Amino acid sequence: MSEWIDVGALDDIAPRGARLVKTPLGCVAVFRTYEDEVFALDNACPHKKGPLAEGIVHGKSVTCPLHNWVISLETGQAQGADEGSVATYPARVEDGRIWLERSFLQMRTAAE
Amino acid sequence: MTQKIIVIGAGMASGRMLEHLFDANADVAVTLFNAEPRGNYNRIMLSPVLAGDQTYQDIVTHDDDWYADNKVITRFGEKIVAIDREAKTVTADNGDVLAYDKLVFGTGSNPFMIPLPGHDLEGVIAYRDLEDTERMMGLEAGQKAVVIGGGLLGLEAAAGMAARGVDVTVVHIMGHLMERQLDEAAGYLLRKALIDKGITVKCAANSKEILGEDGKVKALLLDDGTELPCDLLVMAVGIRPNVALAQEAGLMVGKGIHVDDQMLTSDADVLAVGECVEHDGALFGLVAPLYDQAKVAAQTLMGEEAAFVQKELSTKLKVTGCDLFSAGDFAEADGREDIVFRDPARGVYKRLVIEENRVVGAVFYGDTADSNWFFGLIKDKTDISDMRDTLIFGPAYQGGDALDPMAAVAALPLDAEICGCNGICKGQIVEAIEAGATDLGAVRATTKASASCGTCTGLVEQVLAVTLGDDFQMPAAEPMCGCTDLTHEDVRRLIKSQELKSMAAVMQELGWKTSCGCAKCRPALNYYLLADWPVEYQDDPQSRFINERKHANIQKDGTFSVVPRMWGGITTPDELRAIADAADKYEVPTVKVTGGQRIDLLGVKGEDLPDIWADLNAAGMVSGHAYSKGLRTVKTCVGTDHCRFGTQDSTGLGIKLEKDLWGSWTPHKLKLGVSGCPRNCAEATCKDIGIVCVDSGYQVSIGGAAGMEVKETKLLIQVANEEEVMEVVRAVTQLYREGAKYLDRIWKWMDKVGLDWIKEQIEDLEIRKAAAARFDLSQSIYRRDPWADHVKEKADTYKPMKEIRLEAAE
Ligand code: SRM
Ligand SMILES: Cc1cc2nc3c(=O)[nH]c(=O)nc-3n(C[C@H](O)[C@H](O)[C@H](O)COP(=O)(O)OP(=O)(O)OC[C@H]3O[C@@H](n4cnc5c(N)ncnc54)[C@H](O)[C@@H]3O)c2cc1C
Ligand code: SF4
Ligand code: FES
Numbered sequence: 077m078s079e080w081i082d083v084g085a086l087d088d089i090a091p092r093g094a095r096l097v098k099t100p101l102g103c104v105a106v107f108r109t110y111e112d113e114v115f116a117l118d119n120a121c122p123h124k125k126g127p128l129a130e131g132i133v134h135g136k137s138v139t140c141p142l143h144n145w146v147i148s149l150e151t152g153q154a155q156g157a158d159e160g161s162v163a164t165y166p167a168r169v170e171d172g173r174i175w176l177e178r179s180f181l182q183m184r185t186a187a188e
Numbered sequence: 189m190t191q192k193i194i195v196i197g198a199g200m201a202s203g204r205m206l207e208h209l210f211d212a213n214a215d216v217a218v219t220l221f222n223a224e225p226r227g228n229y230n231r232i233m234l235s236p237v238l239a240g241d242q243t244y245q246d247i248v249t250h251d252d253d254w255y256a257d258n259k260v261i262t263r264f265g266e267k268i269v270a271i272d273r274e275a276k277t278v279t280a281d282n283g284d285v286l287a288y289d290k291l292v293f294g295t296g297s298n299p300f301m302i303p304l305p306g307h308d309l310e311g312v313i314a315y316r317d318l319e320d321t322e323r324m325m326g327l328e329a330g331q332k333a334v335v336i337g338g339g340l341l342g343l344e345a346a347a348g349m350a351a352r353g354v355d356v357t358v359v360h361i362m363g364h365l366m367e368r369q370l371d372e373a374a375g376y377l378l379r380k381a382l383i384d385k386g387i388t389v390k391c392a393a394n395s396k397e398i399l400g401e402d403g404k405v406k407a408l409l410l411d412d413g414t415e416l417p418c419d420l421l422v423m424a425v426g427i428r429p430n431v432a433l434a435q436e437a438g439l440m441v442g443k444g445i446h447v448d449d450q451m452l453t454s455d456a457d458v459l460a461v462g463e464c465v466e467h468d469g470a471l472f473g474l475v476a477p478l479y480d481q482a483k484v485a486a487q488t489l490m491g492e493e494a495a496f497v498q499k500e501l502s503t504k505l506k507v508t509g510c511d512l513f514s515a516g517d518f519a520e521a522d523g524r525e526d527i528v529f530r531d532p533a534r535g536v537y538k539r540l541v542i543e544e545n546r547v548v549g550a551v552f553y554g555d556t557a558d559s560n561w562f563f564g565l566i567k568d569k570t571d572i573s574d575m576r577d578t579l580i581f582g583p584a585y586q587g588g589d590a591l592d593p594m595a596a597v598a599a600l601p602l603d604a605e606i607c608g609c610n611g612i613c614k615g616q617i618v619e620a621i622e623a624g625a626t627d628l629g630a631v632r633a634t635t636k637a638s639a640s641c642g643t644c645t646g647l648v649e650q651v652l653a654v655t656l657g658d659d660f661q662m663p664a665a666e667p668m669c670g671c672t673d674l675t676h677e678d679v680r681r682l683i684k685s686q687e688l689k690s691m692a693a694v695m696q697e698l699g700w701k702t703s704c705g706c707a708k709c710r711p712a713l714n715y716y717l718l719a720d721w722p723v724e725y726q727d728d729p730q731s732r733f734i735n736e737r738k739h740a741n742i743q744k745d746g747t748f749s750v751v752p753r754m755w756g757g758i759t760t761p762d763e764l765r766a767i768a769d770a771a772d773k774y775e776v777p778t779v780k781v782t783g784g785q786r787i788d789l790l791g792v793k794g795e796d797l798p799d800i801w802a803d804l805n806a807a808g809m810v811s812g813h814a815y816s817k818g819l820r821t822v823k824t825c826v827g828t829d830h831c832r833f834g835t836q837d838s839t840g841l842g843i844k845l846e847k848d849l850w851g852s853w854t855p856h857k858l859k860l861g862v863s864g865c866p867r868n869c870a871e872a873t874c875k876d877i878g879i880v881c882v883d884s885g886y887q888v889s890i891g892g893a894a895g896m897e898v899k900e901t902k903l904l905i906q907v908a909n910e911e912e913v914m915e916v917v918r919a920v921t922q923l924y925r926e927g928a929k930y931l932d933r934i935w936k937w938m939d940k941v942g943l944d945w946i947k948e949q950i951e952d953l954e955i956r957k958a959a960a961a962r963f964d965l966s967q968s969i970y971r972r973d974p975w976a977d978h979v980k981e982k983a984d985t986y987k988p989m990k991e992i993r994l995e996a997a998e
Contacts, residue, residue: 084989092704092730095989103988110704127746130734132707139707141734141742
């Protein structure tokens, strides 16, 4: 069963920006690209847990603010020579609202 | 059978000819005579030697080993005095008679001495050889010299002596300097630059007599009665081909020794190369055509077919700080049109003369970066009708392909001059590279290209890159990032000249390869745009590093640090109380005194930032920008207020400066220091801009740093009062803001443009005031505390957009 949670308006996030969704299990970073796609990832860089939501968003990637790893928003994989990945969660935009799939919370619980 | 060759004169032309012969392993036995007591050296580099930038050793082109390796019999310090063409022998000045199979004249030219009364006095010299150069170098600082002649040589002599502290006056008969190469406007700029170097310039001045005392020069007397006292008088008014010996030998001689396309004289066993020849009615005074002649002469000697062809010539002046280029013909004439570009603020002047859709002449002053490209247009007689509108802006503006500077270099013909100082063409550099010189240092060592003024370093590197392909890693001309092939410098230039005022415009017009840039280029572009178009451009927070987006410094655990400004390091009990209250209220784990004379609250949660700042703002404090590529702190000492040694109010001045400069964005961080006396307790001399107060005023120096590199500042100017300090600081900050590459601190920028150039701008009151005014304009927009806005309008964005409880998941 899939169920979607409304986490806010698309316009709450600046294009090429990110906002956090707080859960009891840590923060999820929701990104908005230049083309108005949205992506949801754990807000913790695979390198040293840098807060990805504070990074610079470019294309479908974000550059971590702490040591400049570049993380793919689609796959959560570190790009280039760096290795590591971060969990990604289904997200979509409808009628100007951003929706995350409820199951992401369960996945996070399972991952703990 | 081995050919016996006798060469008269070890000059630049004959030396090059010998290189060609030996490179081709020609079967020759060479005897080389030279009236100068030394072998081949790079005569044109006497000017850098005079200026103290190089030594004689640096400019020797052929040393003893080279002659020995090639079995050249050298007879330096010996002249040929007679030639018997029937017997095919020459006579040296010691009476030796030697037989030749082929004879080569490379006797160069003699400097022309105006036969003024007194021209034979001791202390009247020409500028031609090492002896002349050493005479000039023998002058002490403060001694006086007069140079007659405001052409290339005269000005290089004048600038070289002035660099040694000699008090120099240039006397020029025409209305403006270098009238053969420059038009009036460029001559004017050049004159201004020389005057700024402390050289006195007298144009339209007629010399009447050289006055002496005890057989030694004392002064130059002008027509109008002016007397110019001097210890040395240098005449640099022109040269005459050295033809006397050839004439006596019965060769055909006009103004120079007549030669045909094969460099043969009227005697098929006698050749001539260099300044001593006349070819098709023309004489020569620059090295580029002489090198062509040398090659042809070598081929003729080896029995190969070759023909010398005259080409367009270009001129560059080897005076540091005077970037000047001219080529072709720019006299006004019917059917000719001018395209002129002036940038008074930068002292740039460019003029192209167009005739029938071809460029026939070009003069550049102040910015000669694209001169090779224009010279190519002249030489190739390129039809420019398609690019006329943007022509003056250079190759970077001519459509898609040419945007790539590498393609432009690849397209240069082999005879395109790359290094003007050394007369080195692309072909020679390519040869050197193919022979194993695979980096800049090696190319410099083997060809001398880019070894003197260095302005062509970038071009040489591009030739390396084009020739070596993937084997060469371009050090300097690195593209900004993977999104573009353009360098920072290219992009800055294009933003200004194409008036690109938004990030979208830059990416569109300059062909960015990505949809929205990357974390490297976007912060740089955002800076360039806001610095160049403060009024039009809208700052883009999403293109800023998090510290500048949230106006706080991110810590390794994702929390932030908060540093309010303490103007000039001065605080009050109220401010301290407000800081203490904030630290309590927001449970700040660490409170630290920084190295910049203020207090750092470390470990503040991102969500709390708007609130803590609302409190600090309420207590009258603003952001300290401790996170920014912008003004950081102005460190001060106690100065006259309390200190027994203080000479001026260093604290007060520091506060004024900080209040003036805060909020401004700069290419890298900008730190100032103001010390009340030379004891320098505020460490002003290792700041980006440092002010040291002295009894008579204020010494403003720039380019210090104490980070990864420790740099001492260099004196920019000394001024008398605070108003002037403020203006100078605003002006130099603005020049840095407009000119530097993103993430270059002042010292790096200074290394690139030269302290001399910065001084010239600052010393010119008009330029200084204009730069300060541009700074003020930008500050009218940017000098504001970001937190006032963020607290009011953006506070939400610091908080999570949603909080989800666990139950929701079930
Ligand atoms: C807070 C402070 C240290 C302190 O506790 O005293 C400090 C802290 C940092 N410095 Fe510094 N610097 C501080 C004074 C200095 C000084 C001393 C000075 O200014 O008198 C220097 C040497 C002087 C100089 O800049 O030339 C200094 C040279 C650097 C450098 C090397 C710069 C360089 O050109 O080589 C960096 C790295 C950079 O900027 O790229 C740097 C970078 C940093 C950063 C911003 C690194 C970062 O990006 O996170 C540090 C932030 C710490 C934090 O979490 O807040 N910091 N830093 C000082 C803040 C002064 C202030 O009130 O604003
Ligand atoms: C200070 C200075 C700066 C210059 N800057 C530039 C520049 O930036 N760009 C440029 O293109 N050009 C420049 N020139 C001009 C350039 O140096 C000359 O064009 C070039 O050196 C001429 O070469 P050459 O071989 O014909 O003669 P030279 O290099 O003058 O050599 C001739 C040699 O022949 C010797 N000689 C003469 N007669 C006899 C004899 N009877 N027996 C034996 N030996 C004899 C002389 O002693 C001399 O050493 C500059 C010249 C000077 C002086
Ligand atoms: S620099 Fe001079 S004025 Fe400043 S504190 Fe030191 S001694 Fe006093
Ligand atoms: S924590 Fe993200 S790059 Fe180091």
